[in-house]
Amino acid sequence: MDFNWEQVENALKLSVKSEYTHYGHDAETIQVNVRVQAPECPDEARKPVDLVVVLDRSGSMAGSKLELCKSTVEFLVRELAPHDRLGLVSYDTHVRLDLPLTRMDAAGKRAVTQALRNINAGSATNLSGGLLAGLNEIQSSKRADGEPPHPVQSVLLLTDGLANHGVTNPDALVKLVKGALAPSISLFTFGYGSGHHADLLRQLSDLGRGMYYFVQHVDGVSLAFADCLGGLLSVVAQNIVLTLETTAGSGVTLNPLPDTYKRVKTVPTAPSSMEHQRQQIDLGDLYGEEQRDVLLQVHLPKMTDRTEKDMDTDTATPIVRCTVTYSNILAAKAFCQTEGTLEIIRAGTLKSPQIPDKDVVEQKMRFLTTEAMAAAHQQAESGHLAAGQASLQTALDSITHKMEGIKKGGLDSASGETFLADLRECHANLASTRMYRAKGQQRLVGHRQCHMNQRSNNIEMSWSNDDDTRAACKRSVGGTRPSYQNKKKDSMMAKARRSSGYHE
Secondary structure, rough: EEOOOOOOOOOOEEEEEOOEEEEOOOEEEEEEEEEOOOOOHHHHHHHOOOEEEEEEOOHHHHHHHHHHHHHHHHHHHHOOOOEEEEEEEEOOOOOEEEEEEEEHHHHHHHHHHHHHHHOOOOOOOOOOHHHHHHHHOOOOOOOOOOOOOOEEEEEEEEEEOOOOOOOOHHHHHHHHHHHHHHOOOOEEEEEEOOOOHHHHHHHHHHHHHOOOEEEEOHHHHHHHHHHHHHHHEEEEEEEEEEEEEOOOOOOOOOOOOOOOOEEEEOOOOOOOOOOOEEEEEEEEEEOOOOOEEEEEEEOOOOOOOOOOHHHHOOOEEEEEEEEEEEOOOOOOEEEEEEEEEEEEOOOOOOOOOOOOOOOHHHHHHHHHHHHHHHHHHHHHHHOHHHHHHHHHHHHHHHHHHHHHHHHHHOOOHHHHHHHHHHHHHHOOOOOHHHHHHHHHHHHHHHHHHHHHHOOOOOOOOOOOHHHHHHHHOOOOOOOOOOOOOOHHHHHHHHHHHHHHHOOO
């Protein structure tokens, strides 16, 4: 492996690993993992943000729901700096811009407090109108202060029910938002209770490269917003594109990427030549300390033109070249580039046994997890809960076996334990229709998106007051934080727990 890490402060790092270091001379398909790793985001280096909160004030939000949401907005305001901006849209049957994007200096924070006092529960749920108004505000080319938009721009949409006014058909709403959403805007959705359309909110957040949060209990909204804000206040890179290219003369080919990869575009090669392939993957943005892994299948051709002497040499052969281009937010550089090349050894005699690379095995387990969750969700939505449990159990058995192999190699895998815990939880939530509708559907959708995007959204259950749930869900790659949660999110969560009276 050859890496060229750009000599830029706070640069992304790139690593490329195959499952094994040595392969034989016969044709075979191998597993390769490409990892893009982000640096930490120091508080003093983070860039200003523009946020628009779109708040449901329909009749079902009356009482403690709406009051807690208001308190949560006030928490966000306290954590924003004077150079950040916040806007506020609320909706019932009618949509209202309660506060245009305003700098969060002392005067701006007072304006938010006043706007919140004027928000009261009303009638129906015009989710489409509220969301479009939020997008319109965040996507305006000029702000009220006359300055251009900040680099990080996001809409936070909260609802507790199904859309029953305006555009109510989920497919039509997704299509509408897809046509209205600018590529530079992220969209995060928060579903309150069990009455919302979880898959719709997940689809909307996917369109906006954000996350869907399931807020099961009424006082969990502050934790969900805190996790979201912690991420947005730690963005280190945007417009990340990974280019994969086979090396000339290697004869290897890249298998088609699975459908689970989003926003993938393949650059076709000339029909007369299969030697040289190039694929590009749009990875979106990265928060501090986050990573993105792309698991590839690379086909090695049969070696027929090597002498017996060549077969016995341990000569490394470059087969795949990787390039990452991105905007470095911390360094204020619009274009940065990092490169790496995968080399393997094709030996006549293989050492046995070879120990597989832990990173590759963990990414294989991650894809097993997300594929099983996708299948289980589809089966459960069709009323086949037992079939959904069977899909999850198959993944549980496979990952358990892989974990045994990792342990035999003298290693452990906190990521693998996380996959197993989440699969077990989803399996338990498919025990009955009642349980599935109450929380199983939302948890299944959220868990899958979390592992697909390698970004945290598993907040309320991670810090549940239920001891058994806390024991099952408080976990991380490092063993101290929920899955994929960085230091900034962890810090913001701690502040939210103190503010709302949570106790560990």
